[in-house]
Amino acid sequence: MVDKKIVLHFPKRLVDRPIVSHLIKDHDLEFNILKASVTQDEEGLMVLELKGKQEEYDKGIAYLKEAGVIIESLSQNVIRNEERCTHCGACITICPVGVFELDTTTRQIKFQEKKCIACGICIKTCPPRAMELHF
Amino acid sequence: MAKTIEEINQKIKKGEAVVFTAEEIIGVVKEKGLKEAAAEVDVVTTGTFGPMCSSGAYFNIGHSKPRIKLGGGRSYLNDVPAYTGLAAVDLFLGATATPDDDPRNKIHPGEFNYGGGHVIEELVAGKDVRLEATAYGTDCYPRKKLETWINIKDLNEAVLFNVRNAYQNYNVAVNLSNKTIYTYMGVLKPNLGNATYCSAGQLSPLLNDPYYKTIGIATKIFLGGGVGYVAWQGTQFNPTVARSENGVPKGGAGTLAVIGDLKQMSPRFLVGTSMLGYGPTLTVGIGVPIPILSEEILKYTTVTDDQIIGTVIDYSDAYPNRRNEPVGEVTYAQLKSGKITLQGKKVPTASLSSYPRAVEIANTLKDWIKTGKFELTQPVAYLPGPETGLTFKPLNERPIER
Numbered sequence: 001m002v003d004k005k006i007v008l009h010f011p012k013r014l015v016d017r018p019i020v021s022h023l024i025k026d027h028d029l030e031f032n033i034l035k036a037s038v039t040q041d042e043e044g045l046m047v048l049e050l051k052g053k054q055e056e057y058d059k060g061i062a063y064l065k066e067a068g069v070i071i072e073s074l075s076q077n078v079i080r081n082e083e084r085c086t087h088c089g090a091c092i093t094i095c096p097v098g099v100f101e102l103d104t105t106t107r108q109i110k111f112q113e114k115k116c117i118a119c120g121i122c123i124k125t126c127p128p129r130a131m132e133l134h135f
Numbered sequence: 136m137a138k139t140i141e142e143i144n145q146k147i148k149k150g151e152a153v154v155f156t157a158e159e160i161i162g163v164v165k166e167k168g169l170k171e172a173a174a175e176v177d178v179v180t181t182g183t184f185g186p187m188c189s190s191g192a193y194f195n196i197g198h199s200k201p202r203i204k205l206g207g208g209r210s211y212l213n214d215v216p217a218y219t220g221l222a223a224v225d226l227f228l229g230a231t232a233t234p235d236d237d238p239r240n241k242i243h244p245g246e247f248n249y250g251g252g253h254v255i256e257e258l259v260a261g262k263d264v265r266l267e268a269t270a271y272g273t274d275c276y277p278r279k280k281l282e283t284w285i286n287i288k289d290l291n292e293a294v295l296f297n298v299r300n301a302y303q304n305y306n307v308a309v310n311l312s313n314k315t316i317y318t319y320m321g322v323l324k325p326n327l328g329n330a331t332y333c334s335a336g337q338l339s340p341l342l343n344d345p346y347y348k349t350i351g352i353a354t355k356i357f358l359g360g361g362v363g364y365v366a367w368q369g370t371q372f373n374p375t376v377a378r379s380e381n382g383v384p385k386g387g388a389g390t391l392a393v394i395g396d397l398k399q400m401s402p403r404f405l406v407g408t409s410m411l412g413y414g415p416t417l418t419v420g421i422g423v424p425i426p427i428l429s430e431e432i433l434k435y436t437t438v439t440d441d442q443i444i445g446t447v448i449d450y451s452d453a454y455p456n457r458r459n460e461p462v463g464e465v466t467y468a469q470l471k472s473g474k475i476t477l478q479g480k481k482v483p484t485a486s487l488s489s490y491p492r493a494v495e496i497a498n499t500l501k502d503w504i505k506t507g508k509f510e511l512t513q514p515v516a517y518l519p520g521p522e523t524g525l526t527f528k529p530l531n532e533r534p535i536e537r
């Protein structure tokens with residue numbers, strides 16, 4: 001079983017093609033789109049979490065490569081230092097993908113690590129510097 | 136039935152005091168009614184935990200052999216400059232002090248990863264701190280240079296002394312411009328992209344005693360995990376701001392100057408903090424007990440977030456240019472829901488102060504009082520209320536002719 005986050009770069013000519021839907025249809029993989037956007041040069045960028053058997057995962061990656069998608073793995077991880085986090089909530093409106101969620105009863109801030117795309121924006125905006133980059 | 140602080144202290148000593156937090160008391164009064172609750176309840180505890188820039192600490196480091204007079208020279212703690220304009224070996228370190236070689240905002244926004252607030256946190260945590268000093272030398276204090284490790288346990292005095300903490304209400308910050316700005320109210324996204332606030336609302340000390348009927352000079356408080364006292368009204372004290380019908384100010388009003396033994400405090404409640412593009416500071420935990428001396432005083436402590444109004448200010452233009460042009464008013468209940476509506480737009484909100492830790496402070500203080508560890512004090516003088524007409528004056532510049 002593998003569970004990996006990858007960054008996909010779609011060259012301009014591939015942006016309109018249903019590559020990800022084929023990937024999912026033809027392979028036994030669970031997926032989660034963490035971020036999808038089109039850059040200024042009209043290239044597609046997608047951060048994807050893929051989960052499934054190693055064999056299926058490898059086949060899926062091979063399919064993407066063949067289709068012309070450039071793949072990078074998310075080698076860096078952003079984690080929260082639980083000792084330093086004060087649960088202030090300053091990060092909530094800063095994270096571009098909504099990783100931080102307010103629990104309205106305890107008023108604690110949930111860090112939903114699985115959604116994180118390791119963009120690093122929260123690292124310098126967290127006032128007590130509780131968010132850390134790990135390689 | 137009116138009580139006195141003396142009577143409450145008798146009950147505290149016997150371990151019989153009835154204490155609730157400012158959050159719990161809301162339900163208690165709803166259930167029992169004001170009259171019955173005022174007879175039963177002795178103390179309501181409050182709490183707040185947020186970045187407070189006008190914080191600092193002074194130290195007496197002891198005399199070296201041969202002696203050195205730090206006063207008038209330069210002293211650094213872990214490269215952060217300390218104020219030396221005092222006697223031979225007294226130093227004051229402010230929370231926003233920044234190392235001389237910090238790039239500051241040269242590359243905007245500056246990171247400000249380390250400053251006075253961080254040194255205070257490290258000292259409190261018991262870590263060794265590097266002191267480097269130069270002096271001009273005198274006949275009685277001949278030494279000109281000193282480099283040594285210091286530790287809080289070896290200092291004669293280490294005292295937290297904050298000239299302005301625990302703001303009674305505060306601005307809600309937004310950005311109406313079209314570019315991101317970096318402020319002491321955090322990162323504000325363009326075009327009303329977010330709104331930030333910094334108050335514990337219904338748990339905040341001065342919002343539970345809006346007319347300063349019980350909190351005064353010499354009030355004993357929870358400060359940074361230890362015990363402290365209200366030393367004076369805080370700077371920028373402004374009791375005459377607009378208030379709602381319930382007496383709660385709609386913007387920054389009262390403040391507290393507080394003092395306490397740093398040696399008893401804990402890094403959980405004094406946290407070195409960095410505001411991107413703004414500077415380093417210290418996040419301070421404060422809890423103030425409110426003695427329930429009358430029904431009126433109890434009533435003030437039942438204030439709820441939907442009765443506390445915050446004024447929304449644009450930090451891209453109105454605030455820096457000191458123009459009094461509020462964007463709107465919102466309640467803390469709206470702020471805490473995660474979204475407010477401004478100019479027809481839904482704006483996500485974020486807090487800079489930690490409500491969970493404010494609750495922890497109010498609960499800790501409650502436990503201290505219930506178990507007889509913390510008795511209340513009678514203020515020796517009260518803070519200036521709205522009847523004094525005191526206002527917070529701006530600086531009107533007068534050109535210096537040359």
Ligand code: SF4
Binds near residue numbers: 086126127130
């Ligand atoms: S900004 Fe930092 S300290 Fe505050 S809740 Fe987020 S991670 Fe925790």
Ligand code: SF4
Binds near residue numbers: 094097100115117121
């Ligand atoms: S690195 Fe921080 S800001 Fe970026 S996605 Fe992860 S949690 Fe959000």
